[in-house]
Amino acid sequence: MHIKPQIRILAIDDSALIDEKVIIIGTFFRGGEQLDGVLRTEITKDGMDATDTITLMIKKSKYYAQIRVIMLDGVTYAGFNPVDIKRLYDETNIPVIVFMRSCPDFEKIRLALENLPETEKRWEIIQRAGKIYKIAQENPVFIQICGIDKESAFEIVRMTSIRSNIPEPLRVAHLIATGVVLGESTGKA
């Protein structure tokens, strides 16, 4: 895959867990530099609606035809509401990169899921995200991918991580999601 510096990216983050409904923010970026649009939707805390709701948000957006890659911040949003990245890819036809600042602790996740309904279904969706790749660098980060080769995904993550070890589209989505819900943005994506 040839990666243009201005590749159009949609990055998705969620807000803090202060309500049953959790705000999801999408940032539509040109490469790592320019924010060109903001999307917003809502999903349910610990619900099962993340995949459908995010798919719909993307497909009804005026930016849909331009988006070349979707970036997620892990595969669970709003607590343990899992995103099925294979289905997200199949339904949008846009490759998906799941970005993680640390390698997920699956034992912990499995335990937490035991306290929720549909434990097995959530577990299966989380596992479906597949192999975890480490991007070796000063502060290593981790990704999972669907519909895109590893080298291209590495390149996109590196190219857009220009102000920290977090890709700009995700860093900005985090600032917006926390700022809008809490009144002032906090921490890191």
Added chain:
Amino acid sequence: MHIKPQIRILAIDDSALIDEKVIIIGTFFRGGEQLDGVLRTEITKDGMDATDTITLMIKKSKYYAQIRVIMLDGVTYAGFNPVDIKRLYDETNIPVIVFMRSCPDFEKIRLALENLPETEKRWEIIQRAGKIYKIAQENPVFIQICGIDKESAFEIVRMTSIRSNIPEPLRVAHLIATGVVLGESTGKA
């Protein structure tokens, strides 16, 4: 005033008028390049609380001590809720630049105010923003200022208008404010 390329700017825009309460978004920027924080508050449609609410949002922010200039998108928010830029400057001790893409039509504004309570007070606050300066360029823009000299304000507007004729902090505040409220961002600041 010496303008550093990384000057910290807080830019403020409002969302669409779909409710009695209108969301106000503040973007905290380094120069025209990097978004470092997002603030959110609410004011009343056609109310009189814009000055106090925006002052409070700024003063209680963790970014307060770093902000070197406040950028407003005109002096009325949420319909005709006017910002008293002299009081905003006095209370925050931060210079204010009011940015406008076209020269305001004061006759029209005066007429619109006749339909609202406290007409004279609103009119007086709007007038208090003072002289309008034109920044002559391919697409001219207009500013009003408080606590900053004209040349420095021109330089800040020019330096930060890197992707359009709108300063980046205001362009991004607009994308966030409209995206968060409408589900997808629209138009220009």
